[in-house]
Amino acid sequence: xxxxxxxxxxxxxxxxxxxxxxxxxxVDGRQIAVFRPRAGSGIRALDAVCPHAGGPLADAQIDxxxxxxxxxxxxxxxxxxxxxxGDLAVRTYPVREEDGxxxxxx
Amino acid sequence: xxxxxxxxxxxxxxxxxxxxxxxxxxxxxLERGGAERFRITMFGDEPYGNYNRIMLSHVLAGEDAEExxxxxxxxxxxxxxxxxxxxxxxxxxxxxxxxxxxxxxILGYDKLIIATGSRTFFPPMDGMWVDDKTxxxxxxGFRTLDDTNAMLEYAQEHRRAVVIGGGLLGLEAxxxxxxxxLEVHVVQSGPVLMNQQLDExxxxxxxxxxxxLGITVHLGKRTTAVRSAGTVSGVLFGDGSSIDCDMVVxxxxxxxxxxxxxxxxxTVERAIVTDDQMRAVDDPDIYAVGECAQHRxxxxxxxxxxxxxxxxxxxxxxxxxxxxxxxxxxxxxKLKVAGVDLASMGLKHPEKxxxxxxxxxxxxxxxxxxxxxRDGKLVGAxxxxxxxxxxxxxxxxxxGLPLPEERVELLFELAGPSxxxxxxxxxxxxxxxxxxxxxxxxxxxxxxxGTRSVSGVMAATRAGKGCGACKGLVCDIVDWAxxxxxxxxxxxxxxxxxxxxxKPTLMAACRERGLRSVSAVFSELAPDGEDAGSKMALAxxxxxxxxxxxxxxxxxxxxxxxxxANIQRDGTFSVVPQIKGGVTNAEQLRRIADVADKYAIPxxxxxxxxxxxxLGVRKEDLPGVWADLDMPSGYAYGKSFRTVKTCVGTxxxxxxxxDSTGLGRDMEQRYQGLDSPAKMKLAVAGCPRNCSExxxxxxxxxxxxxxxxxxxxxxxxxxxxxKGDLLATVTGRxxxxxxxxxxxxxxxxxxxxxxxxxDFVPRVGLDELKALLVDDRDGIVAGLDERMQVATDAYRDxxxxxxxxxxxxxxxxxxxxxxxxxxPVRNGSVASNGGLPAAAAPFASGxxxxxxxxxxA
Numbered sequence: 003x004x005x006x007x008x009x010x011x012x013x014x015x016x017x018x019x020x021x022x023x024x025x026x027x028x029v030d031g032r033q034i035a036v037f038r039p040r041a042g043s044g045i046r047a048l049d050a051v052c053p054h055a056g057g058p059l060a061d062a063q064i065d066x067x068x069x070x071x072x073x074x075x076x077x078x079x080x081x082x083x084x085x086x087x088g089d090l091a092v093r094t095y096p097v098r099e100e101d102g103x104x105x106x107x108x
Numbered sequence: 109x110x111x112x113x114x115x116x117x118x119x120x121x122x123x124x125x126x127x128x129x130x131x132x133x134x135x136x137x138l139e140r141g142g143a144e145r146f147r148i149t150m151f152g153d154e155p156y157g158n159y160n161r162i163m164l165s166h167v168l169a170g171e172d173a174e175e176x177x178x179x180x181x182x183x184x185x186x187x188x189x190x191x192x193x194x195x196x197x198x199x200x201x202x203x204x205x206x207x208x209x210x211x212x213x214i215l216g217y218d219k220l221i222i223a224t225g226s227r228t229f230f231p232p233m234d235g236m237w238v239d240d241k242t243x244x245x246x247x248x249g250f251r252t253l254d255d256t257n258a259m260l261e262y263a264q265e266h267r268r269a270v271v272i273g274g275g276l277l278g279l280e281a282x283x284x285x286x287x288x289x290l291e292v293h294v295v296q297s298g299p300v301l302m303n304q305q306l307d308e309x310x311x312x313x314x315x316x317x318x319x320x321l322g323i324t325v326h327l328g329k330r331t332t333a334v335r336s337a338g339t340v341s342g343v344l345f346g347d348g349s350s351i352d353c354d355m356v357v358x359x360x361x362x363x364x365x366x367x368x369x370x371x372x373x374x375t376v377e378r379a380i381v382t383d384d385q386m387r388a389v390d391d392p393d394i395y396a397v398g399e400c401a402q403h404r405x406x407x408x409x410x411x412x413x414x415x416x417x418x419x420x421x422x423x424x425x426x427x428x429x430x431x432x433x434x435x436x437x438x439x440x441x442k443l444k445v446a447g448v449d450l451a452s453m454g455l456k457h458p459e460k461x462x463x464x465x466x467x468x469x470x471x472x473x474x475x476x477x478x479x480x481x482r483d484g485k486l487v488g489a490x491x492x493x494x495x496x497x498x499x500x501x502x503x504x505x506x507x508g509l510p511l512p513e514e515r516v517e518l519l520f521e522l523a524g525p526s527x528x529x530x531x532x533x534x535x536x537x538x539x540x541x542x543x544x545x546x547x548x549x550x551x552x553x554x555x556x557x558g559t560r561s562v563s564g565v566m567a568a569t570r571a572g573k574g575c576g577a578c579k580g581l582v583c584d585i586v587d588w589a590x591x592x593x594x595x596x597x598x599x600x601x602x603x604x605x606x607x608x609x610x611k612p613t614l615m616a617a618c619r620e621r622g623l624r625s626v627s628a629v630f631s632e633l634a635p636d637g638e639d640a641g642s643k644m645a646l647a648x649x650x651x652x653x654x655x656x657x658x659x660x661x662x663x664x665x666x667x668x669x670x671x672x673a674n675i676q677r678d679g680t681f682s683v684v685p686q687i688k689g690g691v692t693n694a695e696q697l698r699r700i701a702d703v704a705d706k707y708a709i710p711x712x713x714x715x716x717x718x719x720x721x722x723l724g725v726r727k728e729d730l731p732g733v734w735a736d737l738d739m740p741s742g743y744a745y746g747k748s749f750r751t752v753k754t755c756v757g758t759x760x761x762x763x764x765x766x767d768s769t770g771l772g773r774d775m776e777q778r779y780q781g782l783d784s785p786a787k788m789k790l791a792v793a794g795c796p797r798n799c800s801e802x803x804x805x806x807x808x809x810x811x812x813x814x815x816x817x818x819x820x821x822x823x824x825x826x827x828x829x830x831k832g833d834l835l836a837t838v839t840g841r842x843x844x845x846x847x848x849x850x851x852x853x854x855x856x857x858x859x860x861x862x863x864x865x866x867d868f869v870p871r872v873g874l875d876e877l878k879a880l881l882v883d884d885r886d887g888i889v890a891g892l893d894e895r896m897q898v899a900t901d902a903y904r905d906x907x908x909x910x911x912x913x914x915x916x917x918x919x920x921x922x923x924x925x926x927x928x929x930x931x932p933v934r935n936g937s938v939a940s941n942g943g944l945p946a947a948a949a950p951f952a953s954g955x956x957x958x959x960x961x962x963x964x965a
Contacts, residue, residue, distance in 0.1 A: 020915040022663025023670075028924040035922070040627060040663065041638060050923065058679040058922035061667040065638035072667045072675055074544060075570050077640070087568055 013104040019045060024069065026050040026060035030108050034095060035060040035069075039080065042066045046080045047097035047106050053090040118147045121425075122207055122215055124197045124368065125223030126152025128161055129398025129414045131179055133221055136422030138187055145426060148189045149215060151207075153224075154252060155194035157181045162411060162591065164256045165277075168284030176253075200372035202391055219393050219425060222380060224365035226399040226409070227251060230358055235334035246340030247356045250281045259357065263288045266354040270294075270343050272331050273360035274301045276445055281357045282323050283446035293324045293351055295331055295343070297360075305441070305452040309469055310476040310492050317448050317474040317493070326351075364400045364407060379407045384433040386421040395421050404436050413437035415593050440502050442495065442592055444532065448474065451498040453505045455480045455488030463487070466515045477519045486511060486518070499583045506596075512870045531581070531588035540585060541571035541578045548585055555589035562586050563597045563605070603861055604646060606630070606639035611649070611860060618653055625659035626650065644669075645861040648747055651783045652856045656902040662915050671919060672906040673730055674745035676723065679923045681730060683722040684744035685737050686780065689754040689772035689792075690718025696739065703736045717751035717789060719744070728919050731910030740905040741781065747862070749782040749852070750789050753801065757794035757811070766811025768794035771841050775809075775848060781903055785859040785868075788852060801825065806865040807848050808832050817844035821851050821877070822869025830866045833874045836882045850881050850889055853896040 013027045013036065024037040033050035037060075048069070050059050057073035064070070068086055070077045077086040083094040096107040121137070123130045134148060142148075152158075158179040167176060184191040192209065199208040206216050228249030230236060238244055246266070248259050263269070263285055271282045274296030282292045294301075300311035301318070315325050330346040334356055342352040364379040374388045375381045379402035381389050386401060388394040398414045399407065408414065416437055423432030440453035457480065458465040464481040473493065479501070480488035486504040491497065497519060504511060504518075511518060534540075536549035546569045554565045565586050566572045572579040587594045603611040607629070614633070623629045626646045630638045647664040668674055673681035685700070700720055704712055710724035719742055725733055734741075743750055754772030758764035772792040782788075791802040792809045802808030804825035810818040816839055823832030835851060838844050854877075859868045869877065879885040881892075913919060 018916050020662060020917075022661065023915065024922075025917050025920055026922045026924050031925075033923060033925050039638075051926075055677065056679075056923075056926075057677075058675075060922035061670075061675065061679070063640045063643055063666060064663070065640040065643075068640055070640045073677060075573055087570055 008107050010105050010107050013106060016045070016099045016102050016104050019104070022064060024060040024062060024064065026058065029106060032108060034106060034108070036097060036104055036106070037064055037069060037080065039064055039066045044099060045097055045104065047095040048078065048080070048083055049092040052076055053092060054088065059092070116147070118145060119218035120216060121146035121148045121219045121221070122217040123148065123150040123221045123223060124207065125225060125398070125400070126150050126154070126158055126191065126193070127223060127225045127398070128158070128178070128411060129225065129418060130221065130223030131158035132415060133223060133397050133418040133421050134189065136418045137426055140422055140426040140428040142422070142426045143188065146219070148187075149192070150184070150189055151192045151195055151197050151209060153194070153196050154254070156253060157183065157193075159253060164250070164253065165280035165284055167253075167256050168259060168281065169287045170284075197368060200368065200394070202372060202394070205393070220395070221421070222369065222388075222394065222396040222400060223398045224368060224400045226362040226364045228255075228358055229361040229363045231360055233331060233333055235336050244334060244336045244340055245338070246336070246354055247334060247358065250277055250357055250359050251362070259285070260288070262355060263290055267291060268293075268353040269355040269357060270351055270353045271357045271359055272343070273358065274325065274327070275304060275359065276302060276443065278359035279318065279445045281359050282318075283321070285355075285357070286321065286323055290355070293326060293353070294318070295326045295329050297328070297330045299327050301325065301327070302445070305450065305456065306490060306492070307456045307478075309467070310456075310478070310490055313469065313471050313474055313476045314448065314492060316471055318446055321446060323446070362399070362409060366400055369396070369400070378402050384435065385424045386417050386434060395425065397421050403434060406436060408437060408439070410439060410441060412592055413439070438506060440505055442498055442502075442587070448493060449491070449495040451489070451491040451495045451501070453489050453502065454486070456490055457488075464515065466519065468519050479515070479518045481511065481515070484511060499580050499587065510871055510873050513874050531584040534585070540581055541569075544570040544573060546571035551582065551585045552589045555586060560590050560593065561595040561597050563599055564595075603649065604639070604642035606634045606636060606642040608635070609633070611858070615649065615653055615857070618650065624650065624654050624657055625661050626664035627661055628659075644747070648783045648785065648861070652899070655898050668745035671727060671730055672741055672745065672909065673725065679926070680724045680726055682744065683725050683730070683733055684715065684719050684742040685739035686742040686776070687719045688776040689752055689769050691754075691769060691773060699737055699739075703733055706736065707733055715744070717744070718753050719751060726921065728921055730919050731913070734907040734910040741907045743781050746781070746783070747786055748784055748788070749779045750787050752776040753789075753791040753805070755794050755799040761794060763797060764794035764811070765813040766794055766815065766817065766841070768792040768800065768809075768811055771809065771845065775845060778845065778900055779849065779852065781906070782852065782856070782899060784852065784856045786862045786864045788865070790848070803831050804829065805832065807851060809844050809848065812837065815840055817841065819844055819847050819851070822865045824864065824866035828864075828866050833869055835874070835877060846893065847881070849896045850892050851877070853892040853899070854881060
């Protein structure tokens with residue numbers, strides 16, 4: 003079994019993510035939502051689709067700990083993607099700003 | 109033997125008593141990190157782990173009682189507690205700080221908790237005892253697991269039992285024994301069954317119910333002797349009569365176990381006298397808790413006060429809250445006795461001349477309900493046979509909430525969600541929260557996993573977080589699942605969960621500190637900082653408070669308010685243009701039709717609020733749709749003023765008494781888009797035929813002729829159905845328009861977040877609202893009207909943002925790879941199998957709460 007291949011993707015200018023909000027990107031056949039919490043350091047990336055009923059997580063309200071799906075209120079931890087009020091989870095992805103651009107590893 | 113304490117720096121805590129109080133106190137202490145501070149030793153008189161005494165009646169009745177053990181023996185080992193089971197402490201030497209047990213054990217202590225509980229009271233009676241310590245065979249108390257098991261065994265081979273004492277315990281014993289086929293007689297010396305909880309009338313109804321079960325009840329009979337011939341053969345009464353029987357159970361009261369306190373020199377009256385920290389008044393290192401403790405003259409025999417005492421004790425002894433103080437308990441009980449539901453709290457009948465007393469009695473069905481009200485507050489309630497209102501009454505009783513004007517609403521479910529089915533009887537699979545698909549079983553499991561507050565259970569399961577109609581039932585079930593030991597929600601009165609302030613306090617704080625943005629509120633007032641779940645509520649409050657001075661941070665808004673449309677289950681949006689009063693014209697309709705074609709809008713629907721809904725609009729198309737419609741937003745997505753429904757009034761209708769259409773349109777123009785704690789749906793009717801359903805709207809106006817208008821508030825016809833209350837009948841349409849605004853402003857400033865008017869109006873009370881808003885008793889009307897004027901002046905049509913997006917990617921697709929829309933598309937002109945085109949497959953089975961555009965948001 004070989005280690006899964008990880009590659010970096012540039013998703014455009016970092017200022018595309020407003021403070022406290024999220025935006026979604028199609029990356030290598032995946033949908034990934036990138037968030038910029040008001041507090042804490044930098045941006046975070048998680049799956050963009052809520053595992054409960056397909057809700058658009060980029061439209062979530064967020065704080066420094068979690069995002070809350072706009073459809074039915076399932077909340078996911080920004081740090082590890084664990085659901086805070088159910089048995090679901092989303093994936094998180096390493097993400098950073100480089101030269102004013104968003105770079106995510108998938 | 110004297111133990112040698114290993115000196116690990118911890119103090120030695122000795123707990124005498126391993127019943128519900130002792131074990132609960134230890135649990136609370138451990139929860140507060142007490143294991144770091146104390147090495148714990150417990151003495152239990154009974155040779156078991158800790159069990160739930162309340163369940164004994166279930167054991168006796170042969171019902172499933174697997175869960176009677178609260179803490180099995182393993183729990184003591186896991187928590188490093190030394191348990192002396194079946195060992196009794198006989199003396200405390202307070203000066204050398206040692207306890208002496210009947211097996212010779214002597215232990216030193218630093219802190220001591222006495223939780224010795226109580227025992228069966230055996231009134232003096234000939235023939236009851238064989239000797240000083242041995243009851244006549246066939247005579248039983250009903251207090252311990254051993255008592256219960258002994259009764260069960262004896263009941264196998266005997267036929268007729270007399271239970272002496274007609275209180276709760278007596279009836280439970282009678283019911284239990286009857287389940288094993290015995291003929292059972294209950295003897296009560298006074299005239300009323302369960303006289304602690306019931307008055308004469310209720311007691312008489314309970315008697316009928318109990319006798320219908322086949323249990324014989326004897327009232328006003330004083331038992332003087334037990335007849336025995338080696339074993340029990342009967343009982344004799346003071347009036348000379350007697351009953352032959354072969355089993356006698358004593359349930360005529362309990363007595364606190366205070367012998368240890370007495371011999372150890374503690375102050376004992378009815379029980380060990382304690383201060384507000386539950387310490388014996390003579391010794392700061394000795395605590396007493398539960399039925400052996402007397403606090404401010406009261407000795408409690410119920411479980412709820414015991415939990416409260418244990419909490420205070422633990423807070424104090426661990427230093428978690430050195431100021432913790434117990435102030436006594438208000439007793440509210442809910443129980444099932446002999447298969448009959450009973451709830452009682454406070455007074456059972458009026459005591460002062462001005463006390464209100466409302467009663468309902470239906471003996472045939474075994475139902476009795478009464479409430480006692482003093483100065484507008486509930487001070488007592490009794491429910492027998494039908495306890496559907498118990499959750500509401502308990503809350504009112506505990507918190508002193510305002511009561512509905514129509515007192516009968518205290519006894520019956522006239523409006524609002526009904527709790528017809530008791531929480532106990534519901535099957536686990538029954539769905540409680542239909543919005544989020546939460547069953548009774550889910551709620552119970554959550555409680556079993558340790559969440560014991562209503563808000564905690566709601567947060568963990570999301571029950572009650574949809575339309576909210578099930579909240580009452582959720583409260584009932586949590587209450588039931590915790591065995592009445594539901595944790596009081598300190599946060600229940602907070603406006604948002606992250607800031608410990610009610611709404612008026614929070615508004616004052618924001619005003620004083622000049623907090624104009626949601627992030628400023630979090631950083632100044634929220635102990636744990638930002639909270640996603642509080643943002644929308646705070647944004648609403650700040651907007652009401654500051655109007656155009658409000659600093660709008662887009663992330664504080666819910667997605668609907670960021671893009672001014674209502675999100676649907678597939679991530680598309682619904683667009684509802686403003687159609688004032690439901691009146692439109694050919695030109696508007698033509699534009700709507702063109703937009704629908706141009707953007708391939710999958711569904712056009714007439715809403716319940718007399719508007720047109722364009723469903724399935726892609727987020728990125730919203731600016732284009734708005735520009736092409738060239739109509740203002742209809743606000744079918746916000747917690748805000750929504751729409752005014754009208755009838756055709758005087759223009760065409762031959763019955764019309766006033767120009768309802770004109771007033772409705774003006775009203776929608778004036779109050780459009782106002783933020784409010786929950787949505788506001790209005791209507792104006794041109795005559796009392798009420799075609800626009802004004803009587804079931806948040807605010808409804810009805811023309812009654814000669815320019816007279818009735819203004820109704822607090823109506824509903826959604827998750828709850830409630831007829832609005834008549835606030836006033838006014839002369840002049842402008843006066844009606846203004847009064848509606850006065851009410852809405854008062855509601856905006858005073859209602860809790862998401863509290864609809866149908867909850868708000870009864871909470872404040874119609875008389876109070878009339879006094880405040882119609883009679884202007886407190887001189888607040890001018891201020892309300894002024895602030896409403898400022899709010900309406902600050903109005904901007906949000907759809908103009910389509911021309912100049914406020915944030916980067918405001919209208920960017922949030923599900924970039926999903927071909928939208930993926931909800932089933934119905935086409936009005938095409939007949940299809942069951943309405944669903946064969947090709948369309950729903951992509952998710954979740955409950956679609958977001959698809960009610962006029963009402964869901």
